[in-house]
Amino acid sequence: MFTWDQAFATRASRMKASEIRELLKLLERPDIISFAGGIPDPALFPKEAFAEAYAEALSGEAAAAGLQYSVSEGFRPLRDWLVGEMAGLAIPCTAENVFIVSGSQQGLDYLGKLFLSPKDTALVTSPTYLGALQAFNAYEPAYDRLNLSGNRTPAAYRAAAAEAGGRVKFAYLSADFANPTGETVDRAGRERLLDLAAELDIPVIEDAAYQSLRYDGEPVPPILALDIARTGHIDAARTIYCGSFSKTLAPGLRVGFIVAAAPVVRKLVLMKQAADLHSSTVNQMAVAHVAARHFATQAEKIRAAYSSRRDAMLAALARHMPPGVSWTKPEGGMFVWVTLPAGMDGAALLARAIETEKVAFVPGQAFHADGSGANTLRLSFSRADEATIAEGIARLGRVVGAGRLAA
Known part of the structure; x- marks a missing residue:
């Protein structure tokens, strides 16, 4: 049977x-x-801002674009707006470094697919975001605990990964007000992570879903900003920044983004083409409208x-x-x-x-x-x-x- x-x-x-x-x-x-x-x-x-945005996106010539197939990289005006936002975080980049995804959860799934082969090791904090574990699990990795204190050597990580049957492939963390703990990694911890990633020669996936939700205390530079300060250019940086409009504007539109070196973005675009062609054009247009006028x-x-x-x-x-x-x-x-x-x-x-x-x-x-x-x-x-x-x-x-x- x-x-x-x-x-x-x-x-x-x-x-x-x-x-x-x-x-x-x-x-x-x-x-x-x-x-x-x-x-x-x-x-x-x-709600009122989005009502206005959709009315504009679905009127006149804009409607033809909003309801049509579009490029896999994402709606160019939205990517350009994000370039400006990134500049404010000391992350200089161009639109070629920005990729729009259907919610940051899709971005994590793509990154798991891009880097993980079965039995490879992903370094994650303990605890870590449950959605990331669910996204990565489909690619059959092993997990090892990411220690940000600097008390564990790169050789120890390599040995554990080899014992699991693969290699260390990336470190994943939410550095600001993490889900689930609410904790923030200080600047020294971020610098130690970049040191470790350089020793292991692996990417860092920085989940920045809550970046805009600081209520008190001094802001800490994003890991990608620190990485660019070290390397001199985003295309030489190993950090991949994952952002979202879900926590600031609205989650139901499923619009997120990845900011990374151009070679990474080019690979992600190929995945997008094979998976769902592109994120909803009209939703991207609406988010671009509301972000440009009302985000702050x-x-x-x-x-x-x-x-x-x-x-x-x-x-x-x-x-x-x-x-x-x-x-x-x-x-x-x-x-x-x-x-x-x-x-x-x-x-x-x-x-x-x-x-x-x-x-x-x-x-x-x-x-x-x-x-x-x-x-x-x-x-x-x-x-x-x-x-x-x-x-x-x-x-x-x-x-x-x-x-x-x-x-």
Whole structure:
């Protein structure tokens, strides 16, 4: 009897459902206070600006372009706008260094496909972004923990990769307000990473999805900016910068971008041609319109809203969490990372939290490539207002307190 499982490629065995995507279904339940989805607040979307942008894109001669096939590299005015934005981050480049993708998640998938052969090693932080692990898993890599302290030698990384059956192929990290921890890598850590990458002769994939969401503290130069300062030109740099409009303008349009050396972009364009030809032209046109006219104002609006919500969550955690619980204090982004006492299990805690207190979060183990981190969890403050955050964290504190006594 025919069975589908025997027909699937070996890589299919590594495709697993996202715990976060499953938990997003809880947002549809009005009785649940959810800190699970790391998604923007739709009340903050620039809806009027996009209505104007689509009206312009779908009128007159623009409509013919917006509804037609387009170039794989991306809509040129949007790429030109991004060149200006990159210049403001000390990343001088041209449009030939900018590639538009259907959300930064597609960019991570393409980069996994570009660099990973089965059994090659990807260096990732622990914890790391779950979506990156899902994107890379299809290409059957091994993972090794990226140590930014400088306490591990390049030879140790090479030896571990050889034992796994391949080579170290890249280092991946989110350096600013990382998903899931909210933490930021300081300048010294970024410089050490570039030193390590040079020793190993590998690319660095810099996930900059939250770059614009700094609420306080001093900005740190992007890794790509530091790389260009060392090498003198983006085409000599080994860092690949992945950005997104999902956290600033709107996620539903699925418009992201990659900024990298021209040889990398040329390879990515070939992948785009084979996969989906190009990202939605009309959506790129709309994003270009809104970004050119409203990006700075929109970014300031969401920073003010999310900063207040972050403050509310940190204050509530300080009031309601029992002894033995610790958490990060992010300078930006959307997340707080909580570490529970040893022996507590985040997944079991989630089940009790939903049943007894109607509050949801993401257990932390899924963010660890090695399956560790059972006593951690991720909280997102982007969707809830300050009063809801205060109530939800009070509920969560009761669950954690009860679990701590039972552990």
